[in-house]
Amino acid sequence: MPTDESKHRAGSRWTPAVLLAVAVILLAIGSWYGLFVAPPEHYMGEVQRIMYVHVPTAWSAMLLFTFAFGCALVYLFRGGWSWDSRMEGAIEVGVVYAALLCIQGAIWAKPTWGVWWDWDPRLTTTAVMLFAFLGILALRRFVDDPVKRAVWSSVATIIAYVDVPIVYFSVKWWNSLHQQQSSPSTVSEAFYLPLRLNAFGMLFLAIALVLLRARLSALRLRSELAPPLPEPGAMLAATPGGSE
Amino acid sequence: MSGMIEGGWSFVWAAYGITALILVVYTISLIRRISVEQRIVDRSGAGEDEVMR
Numbered sequence: 001m002p003t004d005e006s007k008h009r010a011g012s013r014w015t016p017a018v019l020l021a022v023a024v025i026l027l028a029i030g031s032w033y034g035l036f037v038a039p040p041e042h043y044m045g046e047v048q049r050i051m052y053v054h055v056p057t058a059w060s061a062m063l064l065f066t067f068a069f070g071c072a073l074v075y076l077f078r079g080g081w082s083w084d085s086r087m088e089g090a091i092e093v094g095v096v097y098a099a100l101l102c103i104q105g106a107i108w109a110k111p112t113w114g115v116w117w118d119w120d121p122r123l124t125t126t127a128v129m130l131f132a133f134l135g136i137l138a139l140r141r142f143v144d145d146p147v148k149r150a151v152w153s154s155v156a157t158i159i160a161y162v163d164v165p166i167v168y169f170s171v172k173w174w175n176s177l178h179q180q181q182s183s184p185s186t187v188s189e190a191f192y193l194p195l196r197l198n199a200f201g202m203l204f205l206a207i208a209l210v211l212l213r214a215r216l217s218a219l220r221l222r223s224e225l226a227p228p229l230p231e232p233g234a235m236l237a238a239t240p241g242g243s244e
Numbered sequence: 245m246s247g248m249i250e251g252g253w254s255f256v257w258a259a260y261g262i263t264a265l266i267l268v269v270y271t272i273s274l275i276r277r278i279s280v281e282q283r284i285v286d287r288s289g290a291g292e293d294e295v296m297r
Contacts, residue, residue, distance in 0.1 A: 031260060040248070047252035050259045057263070096270050100263055107259045111252050205267065212274045219281040226288050
């Protein structure tokens, strides 16, 4: 008979698969609508269709780093290895999303601004965010002690997170080349549906990937915290009839 | 002249294509890494309770 705990574990193993499936469906419908049904924008024409993937990626990246920040605080104040695993998961997936964000932004910038990159406040603070969290992943690779690794990377996450609100408000605080934030309330109704579908698709995908990545961190931690297996010779010696 | 950027589909396809490619490759790499790590843990017989809480 399966116990309640084993049923819970089996259920939690299916959660990422279900979220992945829902994300793929939402992203497929949202992207199809954004690419083939929504009209071109008045000034940017077809290039504006990049918005349906770029803006949801940006929202999810910031949410991922916010979640990592929350995990870091919980770990420092309450402890618990699962929070360390979740933090690592959120940072790694956040770095993937932030890298995608920069690539999509560069592809959008070329036909609209005439350059792939500009040291504009929004782009610069986003690059700082990407490399700050990438640095935390590197820090975790170099520290062998799990406790030190968890504490140091939690503190580093809190420090790195200072940049995330700056990224968000940069277009409001400075006269940025980058346009102001887009949201369903600030865009035409014709653009509303694909933006929202892809936003939820990217979010569900991010949650699924964080769950999977946190599982990987937990497995690695189990290997690290497990006592080393005795040498074959030592096992033989410990056996009552074994040789000296 | 309408003031609208003409063409640009190649940029749109590049943005969607690179996004899809990176997300698919990352998801597959994650699933493979979990499977490799799970085999290591199963071989070592490490307990689960402590780190999953």
